[in-house]
Amino acid sequence: MTGRIRGALKRLNELGTQYYNVPYRAAIARAKRDEEDLFMLLVFSEMMGIPNPAAWTTLELQPLLMDRFHEWHTRMGMERSPLDHFRCC
Amino acid sequence: MSAIVLLLLGLGGMAAGYLFYSRFIANRIFKLDAEFRTPAHEFEDGVDFVPTNRYVLWGHHFTSVAGAAPIVGPAIAVIWGWLPAFAWVVLGTIFFAGVHDSGALWASVRNRAKSVGALTGKVVGHRARTIFMIVIFLVLLMVNAVFGVVIAKLLINNPGAVVPVWGAIAVALVIGQLIYRRIIGLGIVSVVGVVALYSLIYIGPQVPVALPEQVMGLSASASWILLLFAYAAIASLLPVWMLLQPRDYINGLQLFVGLILLYGAVLIGNPTVVAPMINVDVPPGTPSLLPLLFVTIACGAISGFHGLVASGTSSKQLDRETDARFVGYFGAVGEGSLALAAIIAATAGFASLADWQAVYTAFGKGSLTAFVDGGAAILAGGLGMEVGVAATLLTVMAALFAGTTMDTGLRLQRYIFQEWGEIYQQKWLTRPLPATLLAVVSCLLLAFGAGGADGSGGLLIWPLFGTTNQLLAGLTLLVITIMLVRRGRPAIYTLAPLAFLLVMTLMALLLQLKSFYDKQDWFLLGLDVVVLIAALLVTLECAAALKRAFAEPVEQSS
Numbered sequence: 264m265t266g267r268i269r270g271a272l273k274r275l276n277e278l279g280t281q282y283y284n285v286p287y288r289a290a291i292a293r294a295k296r297d298e299e300d301l302f303m304l305l306v307f308s309e310m311m312g313i314p315n316p317a318a319w320t321t322l323e324l325q326p327l328l329m330d331r332f333h334e335w336h337t338r339m340g341m342e343r344s345p346l347d348h349f350r351c352c
Numbered sequence: 353m354s355a356i357v358l359l360l361l362g363l364g365g366m367a368a369g370y371l372f373y374s375r376f377i378a379n380r381i382f383k384l385d386a387e388f389r390t391p392a393h394e395f396e397d398g399v400d401f402v403p404t405n406r407y408v409l410w411g412h413h414f415t416s417v418a419g420a421a422p423i424v425g426p427a428i429a430v431i432w433g434w435l436p437a438f439a440w441v442v443l444g445t446i447f448f449a450g451v452h453d454s455g456a457l458w459a460s461v462r463n464r465a466k467s468v469g470a471l472t473g474k475v476v477g478h479r480a481r482t483i484f485m486i487v488i489f490l491v492l493l494m495v496n497a498v499f500g501v502v503i504a505k506l507l508i509n510n511p512g513a514v515v516p517v518w519g520a521i522a523v524a525l526v527i528g529q530l531i532y533r534r535i536i537g538l539g540i541v542s543v544v545g546v547v548a549l550y551s552l553i554y555i556g557p558q559v560p561v562a563l564p565e566q567v568m569g570l571s572a573s574a575s576w577i578l579l580l581f582a583y584a585a586i587a588s589l590l591p592v593w594m595l596l597q598p599r600d601y602i603n604g605l606q607l608f609v610g611l612i613l614l615y616g617a618v619l620i621g622n623p624t625v626v627a628p629m630i631n632v633d634v635p636p637g638t639p640s641l642l643p644l645l646f647v648t649i650a651c652g653a654i655s656g657f658h659g660l661v662a663s664g665t666s667s668k669q670l671d672r673e674t675d676a677r678f679v680g681y682f683g684a685v686g687e688g689s690l691a692l693a694a695i696i697a698a699t700a701g702f703a704s705l706a707d708w709q710a711v712y713t714a715f716g717k718g719s720l721t722a723f724v725d726g727g728a729a730i731l732a733g734g735l736g737m738e739v740g741v742a743a744t745l746l747t748v749m750a751a752l753f754a755g756t757t758m759d760t761g762l763r764l765q766r767y768i769f770q771e772w773g774e775i776y777q778q779k780w781l782t783r784p785l786p787a788t789l790l791a792v793v794s795c796l797l798l799a800f801g802a803g804g805a806d807g808s809g810g811l812l813i814w815p816l817f818g819t820t821n822q823l824l825a826g827l828t829l830l831v832i833t834i835m836l837v838r839r840g841r842p843a844i845y846t847l848a849p850l851a852f853l854l855v856m857t858l859m860a861l862l863l864q865l866k867s868f869y870d871k872q873d874w875f876l877l878g879l880d881v882v883v884l885i886a887a888l889l890v891t892l893e894c895a896a897a898l899k900r901a902f903a904e905p906v907e908q909s910s
Contacts, residue, residue, distance in 0.1 A: 272539075276537070276538060276539050278405065278407065278408055279538050279539065279542065280538050281404070281405060281408040282408050282411050282412065282601070282604070283531070283538055283597070283601050285404060285408055285409065285412045285669070286412055286416065286597065286600055286665075287592045287593065287596065287597045287600075288399070288402065289399050289400045289665070290592045291592065291593055291597075292398060292399040293399060294591065296399070
């Protein structure tokens with residue numbers, strides 16, 4: 264019985280959270296994506312010829328961002344990786 | 353006449369509409385198909401296109417469309433007696449709003465979740481799309497101006513509500529931070545938020561706040577209007593998670609709590625409807641019921657605004673096409689039930705006919721004040737609440753709804769200005785701040801232009817707002833009708849409401865034109881002419897588009 268109530272409460276919480284998030288999901292996701300795009304640009308800026316004073320630090324990040332790199336360059340309107348020495352797909 | 357009878361008849365009628373008529377429309381006319389791949393699945397991207405649980409989507413759709421408008425309209429329209437408003441709300445919900453809302457969802461889902469604006473361009477033509485943009489702009493302009501005036505009036509009328517109304521914004525800001533930073537979960541936050549809000553409502557009447565009669569040469573009403581627009585401008589510029597999202601959530605909870613309390617109080621207290629069934633003794637200067645009733649009550653019977661919500665966001669999240677019936681039609685039923693509550697509050701919440709007549713002394717009087725006072729009396733009678741607290745509760749509910757509409761409206765208006773900036777290559781106009789300021793200034797011009805220096809006459813434009821809203825609904829119905837004609841299906845179920853709306857809006861505009869001319873109110877006369885031109889263009893566009901559609905061969909595929 265307690266399990267059932269707990270299950271129902273959990274389901275209610277899930278639905279409530281969805282209800283809270285649904286109206287602005289798109290706006291927030293878009294804002295986060297813009298932030299992400301700016302971040303990716305900062306990390307990869309040196310490769311694209313934009314001088315970056317923090318290049319030594321951001322270089323270390325590049326391998327970690329490989330998964331997100333593909334999404335980023337397609338979103339930026341480039342079908343393939345724009346960088347000769349940085350293959351993606 | 354017992355209010356319970358009115359309540360049961362109204363809810364029963366709308367429930368029957370959902371059970372029978374909407375099933376007929378969904379199965380036979382729109383032919384909703386559970387197997388159809390909806391845009392939420394086809395273009396799923398985690399941002400705009402996300403298949404969503406239909407109950408969640410209904411909750412979102414309902415709380416987006418339900419606001420202060422379905423309260424204001426009916427609370428003004430009961431001046432003709434309770435029957436006309438009641439009949440139009442119930443029949444309008446069943447045969448107009450439900451079909452319109454679920455139809456907008458269907459039309460959008462069948463066209464890659466395009467918005468009604470884009471659909472008008474695709475299905476009807478480029479010219480219609482331009483008219484559509486103008487009509488939307490007019491609707492937003494008017495709704496913002498009216499609601500600024502309405503909230504100012506409410507705050508002056510009930511100084512006890514000032515603390516909870518503004519306090520609710522502080523509560524929302526705190527909730528927003530708590531959730532965004534994942535400090536505590538939604539369940540606890542909801543409880544804390546609701547408790548905080550209702551504590552504010554409880555202590556509100558003990559700490560009334562009234563602005564001085566004159567602040568720098570401005571009346572209290574004008575100062576409130578300026579303050580409200582300053583708030584709306586800031587709110588519309590903030591990131592949405594900070595204020596808009598938690599505030600909408602609180603509003604959603606408030607809507608359900610308010611409806612349950614009001615309906616519960618009616619069932620327990622069984623107040624008597626003191627207003628006449630049909631008011632034969634209307635105050636002098638009240639316009640004729642036909643056609644004004646049908647534009648005074650827009651939201652609650654049929655409203656073009658719903659089409660914007662349905663096609664703008666809901667259609668991108670519809671999990672199965674058959675959900676359009678529940679989300680769209682039942683969403684309209686939810687709104688109808690709010691309008692019904694407003695009718696009952698404004699007709700049964702008074703002790704005697706004389707008290708009621710003392711409130712409804714002229715057309716445009718009553719409105720939210722009648723809803724708040726009448727509703728408070730019903731809550732006090734049925735649930736034993738203190739009248740002051742009950743009135744504060746309803747004032748907060750109405751003011752928050754109207755405030756939400758204002759900042760959402762300003763945000764949308766800003767987008768339109770920004771779009772115009774891009775089209776006409778005015779770089780400064782594409783930035784959020786100048787575009788927002790321009791939106792605020794245009795609304796303020798209207799609020800003060802229509803009502804003089806204290807902005808008190810802003811409600812004069814309410815019927816014009818209703819008219820423009822109906823034109824928007826007309827354009828959506830036109831899109832649905834043309835899609836039905838092209839598919840060789842019966843079009844009468846959308847064509848008849850469309851024709852009715854166009855005739856009523858044109859008649860109302862002409863009638864108001866004459867009354868503004870008689871009053872020598874050149875500002876409103878000018879506004880009326882603008883809306884009238886838009887209405888004529890919409891009518892001509894409908895005639896031309898339908899003629900073309902009937903001449904075309906029927907498409908074989910569905």
